[in-house]
Amino acid sequence: MSLARVQHISVSLDGFATGEGQSLDAPFGHAGERLHEWMFDTRWGRGMLRQDGGSEGVDDAFLRLFTPGVGAEIMGAGKFGHPGWHEDPDWKGAWGPNPPFRTPVFVLTHHPRPSIEMEGGTTFHFIDASPADALARAREAAGGLDVRIGGGPSMIRDFLTAGLIDHMHIVVVPILLGRGVRLWDGLEGLEKDYVIEAVSTPSGVTHLTFSRTGR
Template identity: 80%
Template sequence: MSLARVQNFTVSLDGFATGEGQTPEAPFGHAGERLHTWMFATRWGRAMLGRTGGTGGVDDAFARLFTDGIGAEIMGAGKFGPPGWQEDPRWMGPWGPNPPFHTPVFVLTHHRRPPAEMEGGTTFHFIGASPAEALETAREAAGGQDVRIGGGPTMLREFLAAGLVDHMHTVVVPVLLGRGVRLWDGLEGLEKDYEIETVSSSSGVTHMTFTRAGL
């Protein structure tokens, strides 16, 4: 069976995965781009932006795993857009006409709308489903490849609490946000279900991988 994976999910030192005050112009609120500077400094990250150059090493190696073997993504309503996007039928996410997913993407929301086919192979499907139901649907669409659990933090907590995440790569960056949405709240004892490894990078970030015991 395909795995449910989390890739490049970044949190601050105090555990926040997004800041406060999300808007269309600031998808991560007051955090801005501080959580993801490490990624967009890599060769892979700069290539995603249509630029050349960038760093190699540990950060680049982890960043490249974002698309490796992924056949579908599940994301929460908060990742797709700031509060109120459901009332704007023209809103198709903050990524522009060619989102970086290039697979079917299942957006968990109570506000249904028709599927939206974007450039580059991404199609957004808007579904109301439990984590287990959404994962089953995404696995069917993934054609035997893995399913990426894309976040945001509220949705990812639900998948972790339900025991549905097989492998998770999180990145701890050396910033303190102080407010926003935290990832780890309510997940006490999560570490007992996983084999955990950490790798420090010269950029100052720490890569943590959680692999379900027995995989």
């Protein structure tokens, strides 16, 4: 069976994956882009911004695992847009006309709407479903490839609580946010279900990989 995997979700030293006060102009709230500066210093990250240059070390190597082997993504409503996006019929996400996913993307929301087909192979489907039902639907669409569990932190926590995550890559960034949405709340003892490895890089971040035991 295909894997359900989380890829390069950044968290602060105190466990926050987004800051407080998210809005259209501040998608990560008071955290700004501090959780992701390491990413945009890499060649892969610069490429996402259509810029040249960037490092080609371990950080870049981890980021290049984003696309290979992935046939669908599931994301939460908070990743797809700012609070209240469902009231804007013209909102199509924050990635422009050609989003980077290039697969079917299932957006978990209590406000379903018709699917949106974008350039480059991305189609957003808006569903109100449990983690297990959403994963079953995404696996069917993925055609045997893996399903990326794209975030945000509340949605990832729900999938972890349900025991549905096979592999997870978390990046610990050396900042303290103090407030926002934490990833690890309510997940005491999670480490017992995974083999965990850590790699620290010159950028100052630490890559943690969680591989479910028995897979």
